[in-house]
Amino acid sequence: MDISHKLEELALSLYRIDAVKFGDFVTKSGIKTPVYFDLRVIVSYPEVMELISLLLYDHAIKESKFDHVCGVPYTALPIATLLSVKTKKSMLMRRKETKSYGTKKAIEGHYKQGEICLIIEDVITSGSSVMETVADLKKEGLKVEEAVIILDREQGGRQNLESNNVHIKSLFTMTELINILLKNNKISKQTGADVINYLKNVQAPVPVAEVDRTLLPYEKRAELTSNSIAKRLFTIMATKKTNLCLSVDLTSSTKILDLVQKVGEHVCLVKTHIDIVEDYTDNFIVQLKELAQKFNFLVLEDRKYADIGHTVSLQYSKGLYNVADWADCVTVHSLPGEGILKALNDSAHSSRGVFLLAEMSSEGNLITPDYTEATVKMAAKYPELITGFVCQKKSTFKDPSLIQLTPGVQLESSKDELGQVYNTPEKVILENGADVIVVGRGIVSAKNPEAQAVVYKDTLWKCYTKRVSGKLE
Ligand code: 5IU
Numbered sequence: 001m002d003i004s005h006k007l008e009e010l011a012l013s014l015y016r017i018d019a020v021k022f023g024d025f026v027t028k029s030g031i032k033t034p035v036y037f038d039l040r041v042i043v044s045y046p047e048v049m050e051l052i053s054l055l056l057y058d059h060a061i062k063e064s065k066f067d068h069v070c071g072v073p074y075t076a077l078p079i080a081t082l083l084s085v086k087t088k089k090s091m092l093m094r095r096k097e098t099k100s101y102g103t104k105k106a107i108e109g110h111y112k113q114g115e116i117c118l119i120i121e122d123v124i125t126s127g128s129s130v131m132e133t134v135a136d137l138k139k140e141g142l143k144v145e146e147a148v149i150i151l152d153r154e155q156g157g158r159q160n161l162e163s164n165n166v167h168i169k170s171l172f173t174m175t176e177l178i179n180i181l182l183k184n185n186k187i188s189k190q191t192g193a194d195v196i197n198y199l200k201n202v203q204a205p206v207p208v209a210e211v212d213r214t215l216l217p218y219e220k221r222a223e224l225t226s227n228s229i230a231k232r233l234f235t236i237m238a239t240k241k242t243n244l245c246l247s248v249d250l251t252s253s254t255k256i257l258d259l260v261q262k263v264g265e266h267v268c269l270v271k272t273h274i275d276i277v278e279d280y281t282d283n284f285i286v287q288l289k290e291l292a293q294k295f296n297f298l299v300l301e302d303r304k305y306a307d308i309g310h311t312v313s314l315q316y317s318k319g320l321y322n323v324a325d326w327a328d329c330v331t332v333h334s335l336p337g338e339g340i341l342k343a344l345n346d347s348a349h350s351s352r353g354v355f356l357l358a359e360m361s362s363e364g365n366l367i368t369p370d371y372t373e374a375t376v377k378m379a380a381k382y383p384e385l386i387t388g389f390v391c392q393k394k395s396t397f398k399d400p401s402l403i404q405l406t407p408g409v410q411l412e413s414s415k416d417e418l419g420q421v422y423n424t425p426e427k428v429i430l431e432n433g434a435d436v437i438v439v440g441r442g443i444v445s446a447k448n449p450e451a452q453a454v455v456y457k458d459t460l461w462k463c464y465t466k467r468v469s470g471k472l473e
Contacts, residue, residue: 003059007171010055011180013048017041020177022191033202034194035174037151039075039122052150052171053082056120060148060169061087066118068092068111068142072133079150080120092117092142094133106136113141114469119166122150127157127166131211134166138215138470151177156203163220164211174199213400214433217468218243225401226383229329229353233298233387233403233436236268240296243429243464244457245269245405247302247440251276253284259444260288263453264295269436271300274321285326300405301327304357309339313347329353329387334375341378345385353387358396361408363419372396394433406434410442411459425456429463 014020018041025036042048061083070092071080077093084091092109111117117137121130124147134144145167152158152170161168172180175196182192213221222234237243246267248256256277260270270292274280292299301323305312312332317324324347332340332354344354358375359367376397379386388403389396396404410422422442428434437460446452 067115068117072121075122119147124157127160230387247271262450266453266457298328306333309343313343358389358391404435407438
């Protein structure tokens with residue numbers, strides 16, 4: 001089949017049946033547009049439906065590997081049906097209205113976890129409808145890597161989807177469609193120029209809120225963040241393939257350095273409590289930072305600042321420890337109010353970060369859901385300062401550019417005698433959304449801490465790769 005000839009035939013048919021119209025229109029979101037697409041009319045033209053499915057097959061999906069097709073409701077459903085029949089692959093259907101039906105399944109059809117589903121859509125503008133369908137399929141444990149589209153309006157949808165790991169193949173971009181219509185004298189040069197101009201100026205907003213942060217790989221999230229430490233930490237995790245943070249709660253500087261020397265290559269972050277070190281010297285910090293450089297990890301001082309802004313700025317950058325000088329990031333309570341973040345924002349230089357405490361792992365702690373919510377809101381005002389949250393639950397925050405640091409982790413769930421509660425790697429990563437996992441005594445008190453660090457690193461990384469592959473139980 002001569003594809004360019006057939007594409008031209010399709011463009012002209014779409015124009016003829018009024019699936020594409022030119023004039024002054026207003027989109028669903030209230031934006032003025034000189035071009036309008038309504039592919040719902042294709043159901044009245046079987047020859048156009050046939051041509052679309054032939055072209056999608058030949059141009060886009062012949063080479064693709066997939067187990068199911070799923071059309072984005074509703075316009076793409078008949079096309080998905082035709083492709084299912086042509087490729088002899090089963091179809092899945094997504095219900096849009098599950099919320100109001102409560103118990104009904106979001107995805108209809110038979111499937112197994114880990115199978116690949118190809119998405120079919122008519123038009124993408126922001127890509128948000130495709131993302132909604134992708135999110136529902138991934139929740140069911142299906143893999144979604146590719147969407148085939150009839151028309152890409154070139155208003156940001158492709159970039160949004162690609163940044164969510166959904167690769168796009170389209171029959172036409174808007175520019176290509178316009179050029180065909182111009183060539184065949186269907187529209188005037190002026191109309192063509194108006195549309196191209198409009199495309200340049202009107203880009204769809206990025207639908208950030210619809211992304212499930214825990215399904216995005218660290219390297220993608222590195223691209224989204226405004227905090228330089230979060231960017232470095234995401235990148236270190238992706239390159240070293242470890243999301244393990246070692247909490248070195250030891251009181252002797254030599255013991256700390258010995259341990260870090262042994263496990264440095266297996267961790268992305270080392271967490272200190274500098275005020276428990278009994279033989280602190282500036283040289284200890286020099287050596288710790290040398291190890292950080294050598295093994296490519298960052299240093300978090302778990303200081304949990306909790307005073308008024310003025311005092312915290314002094315605690316942070318003055319005194320014996322001069323934390324601002326060496327710690328890449330620090331932990332901070334939201335309890336005193338926004339002043340604490342203002343203070344740190346003013347005294348921290350640009351390559352520093354803050355983990356804000358939104359929840360704690362200890363039994364009977366006094367943090368309430370309202371406190372957690374207010375903490376997350378407070379952080380949103382300081383995107384350049386905030387690296388992420390110390391928290392325990394996936395639902396605590398949505399923003400994929402921030403990091404969830406979760407302490408209270410050991411290989412078996414248990415408790416210590418002072419109220420610490422331990423969850424397993426599976427639980428904190430797959431269920432609770434942890435990105436960086438803090439392990440202290442699980443490694444520090446082991447007979448062979450180095451070997452134990454490797455066990456933790458491998459277990460934690462396996463859970464993470466399972467999570468981003470979408471194969472959840
Ligand atoms: N830590 C917690 N829970 C929390 C917060 C911090 O355990 O909610 I906020 C710190 C305390 C300790 C480390 O330094 O994380 C956990 O050490 P163990 O894995 O040894 O319990």
